[in-house]
Amino acid sequence: MNSNVGIDSMIPVHAHIRKIVWETEDTFTLLLEPDNGGSGFHFFPGQFNMLYAFGVGESAISISSDPSKNDNIAHTIHRVGTVTSVFSQLEKGDVIGLRGPFGNGWPVEKAKGKDVCIVTGGIGLAPLRPVLYSIFNNRREYGKIFLLYGARSPLDLLYRVELEKWGKMKDVTVQVIVDRCDTSWKGHIGVVTKLFSYIKLNTANTIAMICGPEIMMKFTIQELSQRGVPLEQIYISMERNMKCGIGLCGHCQCGPKFVCKDGPVFALPQISHFLEKKEI
Amino acid sequence: MEKRDLSEILRHHPFVNDLSEHHLHILISCVSNVRFTEGGYIFHEGEDATKFYLIREGKVALEIQSGEKGAIRVQTIGEGEVLGWSWIVSPYKWHYDACVIDDVRAFAFDGKCLRTKCEADHDFGYEMIKRFSQVLEQNLKAARYQVMDVYGR
Ligand SMILES: Cc1cc2nc3c(=O)[nH]c(=O)nc-3n(C[C@H](O)[C@H](O)[C@H](O)COP(=O)(O)OP(=O)(O)OC[C@H]3O[C@@H](n4cnc5c(N)ncnc54)[C@H](O)[C@@H]3O)c2cc1C
Numbered sequence: 001m002n003s004n005v006g007i008d009s010m011i012p013v014h015a016h017i018r019k020i021v022w023e024t025e026d027t028f029t030l031l032l033e034p035d036n037g038g039s040g041f042h043f044f045p046g047q048f049n050m051l052y053a054f055g056v057g058e059s060a061i062s063i064s065s066d067p068s069k070n071d072n073i074a075h076t077i078h079r080v081g082t083v084t085s086v087f088s089q090l091e092k093g094d095v096i097g098l099r100g101p102f103g104n105g106w107p108v109e110k111a112k113g114k115d116v117c118i119v120t121g122g123i124g125l126a127p128l129r130p131v132l133y134s135i136f137n138n139r140r141e142y143g144k145i146f147l148l149y150g151a152r153s154p155l156d157l158l159y160r161v162e163l164e165k166w167g168k169m170k171d172v173t174v175q176v177i178v179d180r181c182d183t184s185w186k187g188h189i190g191v192v193t194k195l196f197s198y199i200k201l202n203t204a205n206t207i208a209m210i211c212g213p214e215i216m217m218k219f220t221i222q223e224l225s226q227r228g229v230p231l232e233q234i235y236i237s238m239e240r241n242m243k244c245g246i247g248l249c250g251h252c253q254c255g256p257k258f259v260c261k262d263g264p265v266f267a268l269p270q271i272s273h274f275l276e277k278k279e280i
Numbered sequence: 281m282e283k284r285d286l287s288e289i290l291r292h293h294p295f296v297n298d299l300s301e302h303h304l305h306i307l308i309s310c311v312s313n314v315r316f317t318e319g320g321y322i323f324h325e326g327e328d329a330t331k332f333y334l335i336r337e338g339k340v341a342l343e344i345q346s347g348e349k350g351a352i353r354v355q356t357i358g359e360g361e362v363l364g365w366s367w368i369v370s371p372y373k374w375h376y377d378a379c380v381i382d383d384v385r386a387f388a389f390d391g392k393c394l395r396t397k398c399e400a401d402h403d404f405g406y407e408m409i410k411r412f413s414q415v416l417e418q419n420l421k422a423a424r425y426q427v428m429d430v431y432g433r
């Protein structure tokens with residue numbers, strides 16, 4: 001896997017902000033071009049970079065662009081605290097630090113020949129968007145695609161134009177649900193797991209990929225396993241606070257696993273004991 | 281519609297597809313076929329809960345009127361799902377408004393008729409309680425999850 005683990009990976013390169021797209025009121029996508037023009041930058045869907053706001057701090061942010069393109073590397077960022085707030089104030093042309101890509105990635109190779117069910121909530125769609133791009137770039141190698149996506153409200157939905165486009169593609173089912181809304185929303189309202197009632201999974205031949213808040217992932221796993229998807233075919237992305245990003249500092253440790261190096265994507269049997277536990 | 285046809289169609293609905301033949305017949309004795317068009321309301325908060333519905337097609341949004349903010353939609357109920365549990369819980373009043381957001385085709389079951397059957401045949405009553413407890417449990421789980429605001433800011 002394309003994980004940088006040498007000492008160089010502790011030193012950020014400069015990355016120029018080429019474009020900023022505000023996805024929602026508090027979530028935006030930075031399109032970055034590293035100093036070397038991005039030509040040497042390759043990543044797998046699910047990998048992340050450590051983005052550095054100079055003099056403030058670093059955050060682990062997943063890469064949300066198409067892995068077949070290495071210009072304008074996208075990072076979709078939810079503004080939650082110190083570092084992400086600084087990122088939200090940057091402008092086109094500003095420079096930040098970038099280390100990466102780190103981590104493993106989603107099982108896009110293993111999923112070939114199978115149906116793929118992606119279940120995601122909130123900012124969790126960002127690390128899964130490259131999976132969808134990869135699948136669409138190699139469409140014939142995959143079966144049916146299901147995207148089940150939950151958000152707080154219609155205004156909090158990411159990538160709205162793409163969601164609509166994907167939903168019109170052959171053998172792709174996009175189902176969106178929100179927690180709350182006013183009367184202008186005609187879509188589903190409720191918990192993301194409710195969307196399973198509206199799709200038919202060929203459970204034996206489905207690879208499931210889940211990313212979102214841990215409580216959402218827990219409910220989703222219960223639902224998938226009740227429906228008969230074997231646990232080893234369920235993959236989740238774990239989020240833990242990160243520092244080094246390369247398995248040195250122990251900040252992201254989850255039992256015997258380092259989320260930054262062994263993850264962030266795990267097959268469920270590898271990690272199920274540690275779901276909903278803080279750093280241990 | 282013939283009773284036999286009805287029971288076949290009903291069998292497609294997940295809420296009753298594993299119900300015994302005998303209990304299905306009791307249910308059928310209280311059923312009617314209904315349709316509602318988009319924009320209409322099936323019931324309003326505070327009204328007597330005289331029915332429950334098995335949705336065959338379409339979508340309904342449950343709304344709470346919140347004064348200045350207007351109506352807030354808290355849940356949608358669609359194909360294969362159950363609309364309404366208040367028919368089985370005293371004082372049998374609706375707690376929400378049910379707005380049709382996609383034309384609905386459904387089976388409506390008369391609550392009073394069913395309550396009488398439940399009293400007369402406790403096995404049937406227990407079957408209903410088991411099934412509606414699941415509906416309530418799912419609603420409770422969903423409400424907790426929404427209160428937790430898991431995708432929060
Ligand atoms: C592998 C990985 C990939 C990620 N990908 C993305 C992404 O694509 N987009 C994105 O917006 N965020 C992503 N995150 C989360 C992101 O790293 C944090 O939200 C960010 O570091 C917060 O920094 P801050 O200084 O703004 O917040 P802080 O000031 O440090 O904290 C503010 C609040 O955010 C919470 N917080 C801080 N760090 C995390 C964290 N890692 N996970 C959950 N809550 C946290 C704190 O508990 C606190 O409540 C990812 C995290 C990991 C581990």
Ligand code: FES
Pocket residue numbers: 241242243244245246247248249250251252253258259260261
């Ligand atoms: S972040 Fe340092 S070991 Fe994972």
